[in-house]
Amino acid sequence: MAGTVSRWAFIDDISSSIKYTGPWYETTNSPVPGPMYGKSQHGVNGTGSLTYDFSGTNIRAVGTSAATQQGGVVDPSWECTVDGVAIPVVAVSAIPQNQRVLCQTTSPLADTQHTFALTAKSAGTPFWFDSLLLNPSVNPTGAKPDQPDVLYLYDDPSIQYPSGSWQAISDTATGSFGQITQQAGSTMYLGFTGTKVTWYGRMVAGYPSGASQGSYSIDGGSPTTFDIPGNFGSWSTQYQQVFFETQTLTREKHNITVKFLGAAAPLFLEYLTVQNGDLVFTGNDKLPASIGDHDKGGYDGDEHPHSSTGVIVGGVLGGVALIVLIVVIFFLWRKLQQRRRIKG
Template sequence: MSGRWIVVDDTDPQFSYNGPWQLTSGSKYDAQGNWGKTFNNSLHGLGSSGSLSFTFKGSRGRLLGTTDIKNTSGLIDPTWECFIDQKSFGTSKPFQYIENNWALCEWTGLDDGQHTASVRVASQGQYFWVDRLLYMPSDDVTLDNAATVLLDETDPAISVSSGWGDLGELGRMTQKQGSTAQVKFKGTSVTWMGTIPSSLPHASSEGTYSIDGGTPVRYTIPGLPDSDSADQFNYVFFKTDPVPLGDHELVVTHEGTESSTPLVLGNLLVENQVVQSNSAHLIGAIVGAVLGGLALILIAIVGVVYFRRYRKSSKSSIYKPINLVDSEPFHYIRPFTLTRPTDPYDPHPQPQSYSYPQQQPPPPIHYQVPITYAAPTILSSTSSSSGHHVVTPYPFTAPSATASSYKPPQPIHGHAIPIIRPPPPPGPSIPTQRRQKKLDALHNQATSPQSSAQGNSSTSSQPSSSSRVVIHQDSGVRLPGSVPEELATPVVEHPPRYTLG
């Protein structure tokens, strides 16, 4: 429809940027100048050489942005040149002050059709800022797909009541209380923009608006601070709340008077969809970054706590102190009651047992080590009253490794288990008989310690009454060098006795 412009924000993908362009928030320039705020709070800037281009179908075009030039002795920075279909269209005259919504390029008198508008920028560090592009579309271009459409005050979709008048090229205005304006639009929201003139009363005024007969929403028009203030162009009087996309009717009622700031209609921006501003994108990015940072911090805290607990448990298991007082020596087994073997040839056996201190044996160590114990040997050097030989017990020791199935021998009561004496070999030699006599003599000393001690009290080579005589049997078992406490008394040792043969 003739008279309506399509507005394209600088963040729209229809723009093609060449060079190191930067997207920034327009809020830092919103308070500059008197030409209003940036559109959708976003700007694209270039501080070096580059270009941009945009293709549209229509008869007119206009590029708006923020002018912020640097003039050094007549040298302007930045500089730019406008093109249409690769033909130079000149440039706008630089403005020495910072202003938003400034026309940087304008293409007019074009054939109705498709065109490519472009801008070449050269900068020595001063930024060239682009805000939006407007173009007058061809008649066959539908406006339903356009994000934002601009309507001026003469658009047939706008109707006003009595009390409205012209304000030159700036639009329409009213100072009459109760005057209204109706706008039919297709979209989701409407932004009412106009001018606050400095030549009219500066007192603030109010009004209301409603959509489709809904609840009125109040708005306020702030007055200018003093009579010397400049006109405020492109001022946003209000923006309606979003409604579902479709055909709607907006009704605006002015409640001011002739002594207050008038309501001015310059143009309307109709949004056909909910357009998120750059600030919304920035807020979303900030929120996402904050949540991500909190998640990382939480993960780090959990990791540190877990690591400390793991290290503490590892230290306690590795450096667990060993109680050397209560633990048993590895090589030592507690003595137990051992039944004294009896001579099978003794007609009056009298079983006797040697009682050692009764203590609980330590838990068995389940090493599969075969252990062979030598059977008691019958010594024939001592005779009982009946003329038979008597067996002398020997101390029982064993290596530290024990078989789990081993049980200590039980005392024998009543009858002794007969032990079969191996038959002596025939004809022992004389040296063997002499050695046997010496061993029998030693055996007599072991069985009669008191008589030996009384009869040889003056001989220093004989063992004392507090000594014990141990006759070793060669079982093949080798013990560590440490001696249990029970066996710490002096020991007189004799070599093992072997059978004749």
């Protein structure tokens, strides 16, 4: 039912609502490849803790998954609690990555006010905290996020894929999912309230690795082209890639149409973030009549941009083959006629 689906909201590490204790420091330099949410993280060497008060039903801590191991001891280590009760910690990934879940609630909390706490211990390898993901109360009675960035997953009911060929795929290594297209002209449409949209995707291994392009249009305006750099030179998937970020908008109702222009690397959507976005789903927008026409550049929806050339070349070769066949038949017929005259 409209108005009852609560989305996740990002709380960045620099939020004044997060209280740090210990020798934490802020950095804009990533310890591993890949973007950090909000372009910053908090790190700690030694022992540090943080707390955050919220009203909601779920919470996750997100940061860099990178650790060392000696004698069976993993460094750094951390633990998380909600209202003093421990919640599960997520094991370090085999490949160091940014924006990985560090700990999370695994079942819904009572929809009331809570306190989240995280304690990290480092014996030499820094612990990195990036953000919190909060499933907030729709009508909070206590603390609530201040102008949060709201997460719209690829399968959010507000996101529509009105044209082209899109495919949902999963990643067994990370347990994450997304929507992918290789067909030029494929479009995505979203109606939203907010001040900025950011597209997060991947450069996926096993697909064409050359560069591609896409475009986005806000409220039916002129399209803005963005690059999809591809995965050239890498055998592994590149996660948490920012494909584009819109300009800052007034906080009111808007819509965005995104179009894949081709022609090599696919367009992948894992999620969008909408600054100052809607925390609840309130129903889909009606698609504008011109949704397929917001960009007349690129390949303009042609799934195979070189197909016209292929048709022409195929026609020429087919014509030549037909002429050769006629000549051969005529030659054989003449030979047969000559043999009949000799026998006669």
